[in-house]
Amino acid sequence: MGDGSQANSTKVDMTYEPGENAEDRRLFRCLNRQLGPNSRLVQTWQVLVVLSIIVDVFLNSFLWAFDSRIRAMWFIVYGMDVIYIINIAVKFFLPYYDKGIVITDRNKIRRHYLKSATFFVDILTMVPLECIALSPALISMKYVAVFRSNRLIRLYAVFVYFKTLGSRLGTNVKGLMVCKFLTIASLVLHLMGCGWYSLGCPGKHDHMDLTCRPESWAVTFNFGHAIEIPSTTTSRAYIISLYWAVTTATSVGYGDLRPVTIAEKWYSIFSMLMGITVFFGIILGGIASQLTNADIERAQYTHRLNVIKKKMRKARVPPAMGEGVIDYYKYLWFRKRGVTDQGLLNKLPITFRAEVTHSANRFILDKVRRHGGIKYIK
Incomplete structure (x- = not known):
């Protein structure tokens, strides 16, 4: 780049x-x-x-x-x-x-x-x-x-x-995906609700008429009881519009809020397709991908465990010892997802590996110095 x-x-x-x-x-x-x-x-x-x-x-x-x-x-x-x-x-x-x-x-x-x-x-x-x-x-x-x-x-x-952020090592991928999907879903639903409301009413603005358009959804719907959209509070109008966006995008559609004009029907079609793309395509697809990756990791470790079992049977390892080996690998999976500390630094350059090893074992060298150095036993 x-x-x-x-x-x-x-x-x-x-x-x-x-x-x-x-x-x-x-x-x-x-x-x-x-x-x-x-x-x-x-x-x-x-x-x-x-x-x-x-x-x-x-x-x-x-x-x-x-x-x-x-x-x-x-x-x-x-x-x-x-x-x-x-x-x-x-x-x-x-x-x-x-x-x-x-x-x-x-x-x-x-x-x-x-x-x-x-x-x-x-x-x-x-x-x-x-x-x-x-x-x-x-x-x-x-x-x-x-x-x-x-x-x-x-x-x-x-x-x-x-x-x-997802390409960096050490990133919590699951947490990142949750934040990403919540951001996408919130933006889509919010924009859909804003567009839906603007189709029925012009909103509350200076030097503009507050009357909703004739025969629009805002004039004909019944939200549990009769309500005048122009006279209601802005927060309630927003909640009503967001409610329509959620029910439409998730393909629920209770029917209490429905399009009336041709423009509203076209907008509803677009919103339903957008909801299918976002919620059933991007979000559910991402969740399925995460579950698949988790299953692959588990399947690879299970295959490794089965190979170890076969090797021990061929080597006629005593049953008690074999159970101890299997228990250790199960413990390793639950605690560290099967990853050990051994060999993690082997691919580093020799000088770099020596510096890291020296830093990691510094407390041992300090103890040796405090006790007068190393005494060799003949």
Whole structure:
């Protein structure tokens, strides 16, 4: 994902070290550790950016569909824009991986970001299209929220983050998949509910009529008892719309909320297909994949256990000893999923393995030194 000249390199790119002073070089290395791709500070910042994108999408769609008069939400969505602008600036200094090698040269980092499609998409999402809504013909804040919809493109960064996090070693894959599926389901249901409500009612906005469209679902439905959508609270209108989105996307469809106009019927068809894709395709498919992988791991370990049993029978191992061996492997499965510590460092270079071994056994060497060294027994 970087310059081709780095493809054959075998060490971390540390070519840029400002000044000849040793203290400057130590400071530069310290900053690289703090701002590296896997550093805790960078990971925390990435989580903050992802959350800001999700909050922006939720609130902006709520503003254009339901109520654009809530001033606190406007402060929040533009605060999310500030976070994203800072994130764009950070990308000009953030080291990146090129085929497993950390690139820390600032000039290369800038060129890599400017040449990537990510830079173009980031700039596209920052174009202030809402300025169009300042024209005299569009006097409602609803249109400001509508023209801010280019921020939806930022959702690509959320899925890139999930993909990148899933490719790292040590990631809790099951927990990550739960977060990913919950995020997708919440976004889809929220956007479906906003679209459904906007088909029946214009929402509560300044300088706009609150009357729902004639013969729409909002005028004809009976939600347990008669209710006037224009006169109800915004929170209740949102819950009703979200209720329709959930029942439609999950193919339940109780029939109390049903489409009336042609536009509403087309939207219902699209929502049902979207629900099938998300809930029965992506989410259930992902869960099935996790269960399959777990079964493969268990099947491989069970096969290994059966081979050990056959070997012991051929070697005529006493039954009591054989049961002890099998019990040990069962214990190993329940405690460590069948993975032992033996041989884990064998593929490291000899010098690196020696350093790790020395560090792991340092407490033993310290005890030897405290007791006057090693005494050889003849």
